[in-house]
Amino acid sequence: MPGAGHATLASLHDVELCARAAAGERRAFGELARRHGSAIRHLLRRMGAQGAEADDVAQDALLAAFERIAEFRGEGTFAGWVKRIAARQYLRRLQREKRLASYVAEEARDEAEGRTEAGAAGDAERRLDLDEALKVLSRPERMCVSMCYGAGLSHAEAADALNLPLGTVKSHVKRGLEKLRTRLAPAPEVKDGAEVEGKRGNG
Amino acid sequence: MADLEFERRLERLFADAPELPDARGFAERIERRLDRGWNLRRWLIGAAGLAGGVVGASQLVLSNLFDRMETAEHSARVLGQGLARVTPASDMVSALSGGYGVWIAVGLAVVTLGFAVSRVIEEI
Numbered sequence: 001m002p003g004a005g006h007a008t009l010a011s012l013h014d015v016e017l018c019a020r021a022a023a024g025e026r027r028a029f030g031e032l033a034r035r036h037g038s039a040i041r042h043l044l045r046r047m048g049a050q051g052a053e054a055d056d057v058a059q060d061a062l063l064a065a066f067e068r069i070a071e072f073r074g075e076g077t078f079a080g081w082v083k084r085i086a087a088r089q090y091l092r093r094l095q096r097e098k099r100l101a102s103y104v105a106e107e108a109r110d111e112a113e114g115r116t117e118a119g120a121a122g123d124a125e126r127r128l129d130l131d132e133a134l135k136v137l138s139r140p141e142r143m144c145v146s147m148c149y150g151a152g153l154s155h156a157e158a159a160d161a162l163n164l165p166l167g168t169v170k171s172h173v174k175r176g177l178e179k180l181r182t183r184l185a186p187a188p189e190v191k192d193g194a195e196v197e198g199k200r201g202n203g
Numbered sequence: 204m205a206d207l208e209f210e211r212r213l214e215r216l217f218a219d220a221p222e223l224p225d226a227r228g229f230a231e232r233i234e235r236r237l238d239r240g241w242n243l244r245r246w247l248i249g250a251a252g253l254a255g256g257v258v259g260a261s262q263l264v265l266s267n268l269f270d271r272m273e274t275a276e277h278s279a280r281v282l283g284q285g286l287a288r289v290t291p292a293s294d295m296v297s298a299l300s301g302g303y304g305v306w307i308a309v310g311l312a313v314v315t316l317g318f319a320v321s322r323v324i325e326e327i
Contacts, residue, residue, distance in 0.1 A: 027234065029234075033233040034229075038229075039218070042221075059236065062233050063233065130216040149217050184216075
């Protein structure tokens, strides 16, 4: 009964599912894809990919992750690991289609324009979510911030993947963070020990 | 300190992505692609194993195997006759030294080659 099988898999921890997937159990990997697929697709959209493109890259990234599942040592979360794969695959795709250079060379966006767009989406209630806030950033800033804080890449790794000087990436991240800080509403109370995924970019 | 807090908050916001409405459908598409890839791989491994077996068998047949086997048969027959003087159980050696022995050896060689090629491709 497939339903029963899915119910059993749904009760397993990611680490156990990874072990099963490494043994060739494709249903176990399907459960991982169900759990984390949305987060990966969100990350790609936040990096600037359009809906269908984000889904394509997310699918490719998950399939690549299945092929390389034996390489996942459980240092960090499975989602973080696949997000890094997805971010790199997206950049490779942009590079292949010769779009990366123009993306990262894009001038900083007019902040007033961004504020108007973001404000229209709910600033009245001071409840701007991350997606809205990211709209204020220029494409390079958005990409750098998403790679460092969404995919968990260090500044150096992001610079390497984007083929940009480290200093440029740091500048994009710094400017992006400043803009986000002014856009995001005050932080809600957070439970102690809340899990933070990935590693913070530290150059 | 405030910077660090904001960075941690940002990481949480990135990690806290809501589930998309088609999350299940997306996962099913992944599973289908995995199944399709797996089936394709099985066919490729099978075909490669078969091709390897055929190539191996033809190499065996074309490399004067029969001459060598005939020599071996002759030696085995002499050995069998020698052993027959010692013990009646040597009938088995005589039986294997006949024409069947060649074909059994070829068959085993084909199976072994096919298996080896399949394993190598699977490992790759």
